[in-house]
Amino acid sequence: MAKTTAPLRLGIAGLGTVGTGIVRILQNNPDLIEARAGRKIEIAAVTARDKAKDRGVDLSAYAWAQDPVALAQRDDVDVYVELVGGDEGPAKLSMEAAIAAGKDVVTANKALLAMHGQALAEAAEDAGRVIRYEAAVAGGIPVIKSLLEGLAGNEIKRVMGVMNGTCNYILTRMESAGLPYEEVFAEADALGYLEADPNLDVGGIDAGHKLALLSAISFGTQVDFAGVELEGIGAISIEDIRQAADMGYRIKLLGVAQMTGRGMEQRMSPCLVPASSPLGQLEGGTNMVVLEGDEVGQIVLRGAGAGSGPTASAVMGDVIDIARGTRLPTFGQPAKTLRAARSARAAVSAPYYLRMQLMDKPGALAKVAKSLGEAGISIDQMRQYGHEDTSAPVLIVTHKTTRSAIDEAISDCRSSGVVIGDPVALRIESV
């Protein structure tokens, strides 16, 4: 194997927990990394917002670049490691600069790739460069590699994942501690688990970015984040969690992507999954991805979705691949051959869990049943449990139906004036 044996030189932009994690790995285990990579891997230069900050690692041996773009263009950098974050600004500019300057890129930036992955992949492939992003999805779990390489012989049927540890922490903590959403949200915030804009987490946006990347690889389509139906966890009450548990389910912020006869369906929404399934048993900040192929059947991958070590491990896997000479198109086939995604919203039917607060007056329940019937929805279970002053909560589990039918029924119930507040409708996913 005639391969380059010269050291591979990294430029690392962003020295937060992930960036310093990479520095730590390369300083602690240089021989191990060299044995596996077949050549030395060195850090040539770094950059971050604040040069003076003490990050607990010795950076004195590395050049300091003025900004990410300057770093990406340095002659002594072979691989630009982008850990700046954000879907515009320095992250995007520096990645474009790196590609233009003939560098390979390794990134943990799901937002940037979800928004601009197609253009960046085309630019990289035109320039003969690679973009690797294992760390962008599910932290330390080698899910991009498994899907893009290991399962490359499969037609992918469905991909599912719990890929936002913060949301899973909130949902499992609500259940175990019996606390309302607002209180656990405040806890998570105090623990530093939330993004600066918490809606990225609890609104499902961050996990939606990840799902859009998995879809592109799975189905040979251009990344289509706009096609992801997004629904956050903010409306989930402790009551929903208890009722779901009572029926043998757990509520998870679950991403599902599947190709249907009507196009590609991508959903990121709170769903009920069987409590005894691997997804149902997932606790705390752990991530899980389920890959389903026509030949391989179902593969389940589980591990830490965030944190310095796991994310740095994923970045290092990509860096070592590049050092070994592994070169792949960003999404597994040349970017120019990826088809534009045709989005199918709500194409795949499923049973639904509904919770509404009904006015305590005669005929209210009958009105709800009628609305469901008119939307073509048949009822599997219905229970009115407990009773408050002037209203009564009602729970309904439907037979298989579509989201649009559910929305139609809810809208009808609302307009009839028997429903108080916002009804909750959660899909029951078969996993």
Place this chain on the structure above:
Amino acid sequence: MAKTTAPLRLGIAGLGTVGTGIVRILQNNPDLIEARAGRKIEIAAVTARDKAKDRGVDLSAYAWAQDPVALAQRDDVDVYVELVGGDEGPAKLSMEAAIAAGKDVVTANKALLAMHGQALAEAAEDAGRVIRYEAAVAGGIPVIKSLLEGLAGNEIKRVMGVMNGTCNYILTRMESAGLPYEEVFAEADALGYLEADPNLDVGGIDAGHKLALLSAISFGTQVDFAGVELEGIGAISIEDIRQAADMGYRIKLLGVAQMTGRGMEQRMSPCLVPASSPLGQLEGGTNMVVLEGDEVGQIVLRGAGAGSGPTASAVMGDVIDIARGTRLPTFGQPAKTLRAARSARAAVSAPYYLRMQLMDKPGALAKVAKSLGEAGISIDQMRQYGHEDTSAPVLIVTHKTTRSAIDEAISDCRSSGVVIGDPVALRIESV
């Protein structure tokens, strides 16, 4: 990326469920495979024992080679796919012939690599060829790729796995149906789940071969199957399964490899694992591998460990890697740099579960307690449950101890004549 775009031509030796699975994939999905591989993948020639046999796939377009060695040497073959099986004979001769003739090799043959992996890897690397073997370990689960590539930035601390579906089927079926080992073994045999030599399955040999391959990658050591402590599942009774369940455990044929201060410990043996852990919840023929790295923490991979589709999926992943130009040393670093394994037997201590049948005579239990004490073993739980004619079963859970202390205590109990039959000693693995 200046890459070969000529078709990659396969020679497939062995047309059982896996070989015909590959034929089926390439006939059904040629465009998908070509898009991902960046070039066509074609079958040039095949061979198997019986040319006339109807295998349900059309082989008329492929040349028929007289035997595996002849196939491996054909000029029109780029990649030799070895599905012959066995650790000597045609499998070994043909793989050596393929390497000598300048072919890359993809194989599902765990036995051959476990016994001769070092020599074959050295020969392949001297010739500039690669040997890929994802299908050899845990069927469709991309565990070799995850460990060798995805987690390459980690110092691997421990690898564990339930990697023989037949044994897991037998153990879970014993529990769910309440049937004795012999009966479920006969069932599995009738269903065709067992190897021609069933000891390969129930004796732990097949799973031990797989563990030896994972150890080599994990620790940078030469494959050392002789260093695997092997213990089969034949001594497990329905009573053990019930008692374990009663204490919150399940019994699994579990492989564990870890590097200790005294050397590398490799064990393949029935163990107790918490019933609530991912390993404990594994049912039927499914496989699971747990990878633990210093940075990534614990990664759990689960999927089908055998069968036509899953195994063919793994082979195709390797073939597509080769088509894409990915070239790696067999065990992740050059074979000549792998250290000879220093085996540590029983270096890692653990609590143990013991079941013995005691003579129903005064002082028997005291004698057992004394033997354990003299071996330095302290007791966490002891119960004598039920009573037969002239003997009484006793169950003991110890605090952390070593296998050699357990063996010493058992030997002492035996020689004192208070024990009837063979005591069962199972490690309680922390997972």
